[in-house]
Amino acid sequence: MDRPIAYDKLAREDRWVRMRAREVAELKVEQGLPPFPDLSTRDSIRERVHGILVGEMQAMEGAGRTVCDFPDAPWEFTMDMARQVWDESRHVEIYLRLLEHLGGYPGEFPETTILWRCACAEDAAARVAGVNRGLEGLACDVFNQLVHIARRIGDPILERAVEFVLADEITHVRMGSKWLTKLTEGDPERRRKAIEFQENIDERFNLGGIRQDGDHEAVSISVATDVRRMAGFTEEEIERLIKTTQRSQAY
């Protein structure tokens, strides 16, 4: 089996349309629309949920590749990644059903593959830093806000399901922190590169100022500081993330 695989090997059914994230954003801006769906209407919530579904699918695929690509990594690492595959596969099912619940369908919006590309890092330490801490950290922000919005609009199905997914994501961030430390023990250069990779991802997923520190109702994606603390991010890391969101103001 090829290890690792090229980005473009990611397989999809015909019902999905794949497009570069930048192109999607540019074409929406050209139409006078926000580049990223806010949570102001049921339609935009559906689009956000579709984006999350795609992210969960790529997270499942990425964790699966990590199980496959690093047979020489510590066995406990493989166990954590295998557990993550299971969690993500349940998340895919949950979001497929939530999409139905919201009146949407898989493939209703284009799929972008930024997340998958991050999951293809060649070093296991970079993968856990980028995916488990960078992307799952983003998931904590997005899901925490979605739970809040679901509660406000009176959608207990959305609220309860996403709350359970959020609990899993917190566990995945913790796994990421643990393995970033363990895999880079005695190798500060490897650790530096892995953290740099994560910070690049954080910067990228600030989405040109769309992620910010602020009230759930006031910003498109609010940084979930309490949830991030629970997941094991340090105060310094949270502060640094918030600072980077302030300097990414235009798409």
Add this chain to the structure above:
Amino acid sequence: MGLPLTGHVSVDDSARLIRNYRYAVERAMRALGGWIALTPDVSAKLLMGRHVWDLAQHAEAFGKRLPELRAPAQVSEPANERVVAFMDALEEPETPQQTVERLVGVYRVLKPHLRASYHDYLLRANAVYEPPTRRILSRCIDDERRHIVAGETIIGHLCATPALTARALAWQRRLERLLAAAGGVTGDGLPPSPPGAGDAPMEMSDDAREFIRLEAPMASWPVPQDLRDALDSLGSSLLARNRAALARWLAAGVSPDPVCLALGAATLTSHRLVAIARLGHQRLVKWRLEGPDASVTVLGRWVPGPEGWRVVTLDVARIELPGLAEPRR
């Protein structure tokens, strides 16, 4: 009379069997994990995603048992080189079109054999001094039985044509021969199938029927009638490679030539819409044109305007030649 103290395997043999099992289970777990990204079908993706964790737990349980048998923990060992060759062959199918081969290898060949082998060992493992191993085997047998039923359900769903069914059978026969040549994963021969292979209850956590339902394509997309008419017309024009009819739907400055050129001389006999995605007010539309020699995926971006819907980009996204779907021999 109490339970008999007759034993059939020594401590060292037991450790060896467990390392052999762990080798097959670990490789299957890593293969399933790696295949999720290479497999287009959501039903199969979800199936694999569910079972990676179960297999990891089996490998973990076997690996933890080893130090109790005077052997190093978490070690996998193939019984012989032919077991390695069997697992290598099982891992071979990697193209998107080979989902059936991937599932057949794991769910029709390896897992039924593992279940039979675990069952065979369980029958022989002494009830007085081998309960730790017996408990592990019992749990693995239960999981494997459930996996086999779920896997068979998805294989049945994916083998939608006689050609696919024949391909699945051919692949199964090839792997079964390799497994027999290896003497099974323990090298000790192939044990008989235990009874009750097909009676495992479906669980909500890996209900294959639900995975299949979630994979079902849209019966019809929610699109306005004028766009639906335009899509039908453009699909027919693509199939006929009718440049003039195509041009009617293309925005100013968009040429039909690149797509017609890419379609080439392949015989294409039918067309169908396979995806419609919303991009703001615009639509991304995918057609699949199929024929005996090839199938071609064409992607267009439609924009509404004063003259109705028009295509602003039109590309051939993929060309597939059915012959390439065959696994390597």
